[in-house]
Amino acid sequence: MAIILDGKKLRDKIFEGLKTKIEGMAVKPSLAVILAGDDPSSEIYVNNKKKCAEKLGINSIVITYPSSVTETELLSKIEELNNDKNITAILVQLPLPAHIDKFKIIDAIAPQKDVDGLTTYNGGKLFAGEKPYVYPCTPKGILLLLDEYGIEIAGKHAVVIGRSNLVGKPVAQMLLNRNATVTMCHSKTKKLSDITKTADILISAVGKKVVGENMLKNNCVVIDVGIFRDENGKISGDVDFEKVSKTASYISPVPGGVGPMTIASLMLNTVELALIG
Numbered sequence: 001m002a003i004i005l006d007g008k009k010l011r012d013k014i015f016e017g018l019k020t021k022i023e024g025m026a027v028k029p030s031l032a033v034i035l036a037g038d039d040p041s042s043e044i045y046v047n048n049k050k051k052c053a054e055k056l057g058i059n060s061i062v063i064t065y066p067s068s069v070t071e072t073e074l075l076s077k078i079e080e081l082n083n084d085k086n087i088t089a090i091l092v093q094l095p096l097p098a099h100i101d102k103f104k105i106i107d108a109i110a111p112q113k114d115v116d117g118l119t120t121y122n123g124g125k126l127f128a129g130e131k132p133y134v135y136p137c138t139p140k141g142i143l144l145l146l147d148e149y150g151i152e153i154a155g156k157h158a159v160v161i162g163r164s165n166l167v168g169k170p171v172a173q174m175l176l177n178r179n180a181t182v183t184m185c186h187s188k189t190k191k192l193s194d195i196t197k198t199a200d201i202l203i204s205a206v207g208k209k210v211v212g213e214n215m216l217k218n219n220c221v222v223i224d225v226g227i228f229r230d231e232n233g234k235i236s237g238d239v240d241f242e243k244v245s246k247t248a249s250y251i252s253p254v255p256g257g258v259g260p261m262t263i264a265s266l267m268l269n270t271v272e273l274a275l276i277g
């Protein structure tokens with residue numbers, strides 16, 4: 001049976017360390033979150049982030065806009081926050097309303113306040129193999145989880161399913177920077193299971209049930225990023241957890257794996273940005 005990669009336990013350990021660190025900081029970290037539109041999941045995520053920040057002693061403000069918000073309004077708010085010395089980190093909650101150019105909005109954030117690490121500047125640094133101000137939260141959380149359990153990355157074959165800018169691409173690049181051999185898969189990939197069967201580390205970031213039994217080699221490490229909600233509202237991941245955990249060596253559960261690590265990384269990033277000033 002696979003060992004569970006316990007994201008909640010590691011998150012709590014990270015929070016303990018952060019609390020003490022923040023108490024001793026001269027400049028308190030301040031996170032500004034922009035929430036545009038009325039996506040119910042986004043509202044829940046943003047509230048969780050705010051509560052979590054406050055528990056750790058991070059100042060947090062949420063600026064909300066209706067779905068009719070214009071790009072000009074968002075850009076002007078971001079400019080204001082970029083210039084506000086009391087704000088050390090800015091997050092734009094995705095998805096944005098369909099008429100808004102999300103790339104334009106994200107790129108308006110000053111790179112040294114870009115707590116999600118999603119601006120072209122920070123992404124460019126990551127892809128050049130240089131150090132960005134911070135790494136994107138979910139990929140960073142995944143690597144922290146692998147490291148916590150002493151899972152070797154260098155020389156391993158990592159297969160990443162999903163190629164979003166938020167998860168798939170940056171996690172693949174971070175693994176490559178740590179000397180894994182990386183294969184990326186997506187919706188047009190043919191014979192997915194032929195590829196996943198060669199993975200030492202499999203990361204699935206899709207949001208659909210794509211990883212079943214007989215798709216993995218024995219003792220593979222499985223990281224499930226996906227969030228899949230069934231008709232009864234029950235949350236699970238991309239992976240058939242019950243069956244796959246019989247052959248994997250390690251597996252991250254959903255919930256309780258990557259999710260808590262994403263929020264832990266967000267808090268870590270907020271503190272890191274406050275320290276650079």
Ligand code: NAP
Nearest residue numbers: 138162163164167186187205206207225226227258259262
């Ligand atoms: P996304 O932007 O929708 O990307 C999904 C990716 O999956 C795309 O690259 C898509 O390929 C690929 N895909 C779709 N169907 C596929 C299939 N049948 N076989 C192989 N690949 C397929 O999603 P995302 O933002 O990366 O998020 C992915 C999942 O992770 C979602 O469930 C999201 O809720 C979850 N998530 C969780 C956390 C967390 O903290 N736990 C954080 C972020 C995201 P194409 O590019 O070809 O369309």
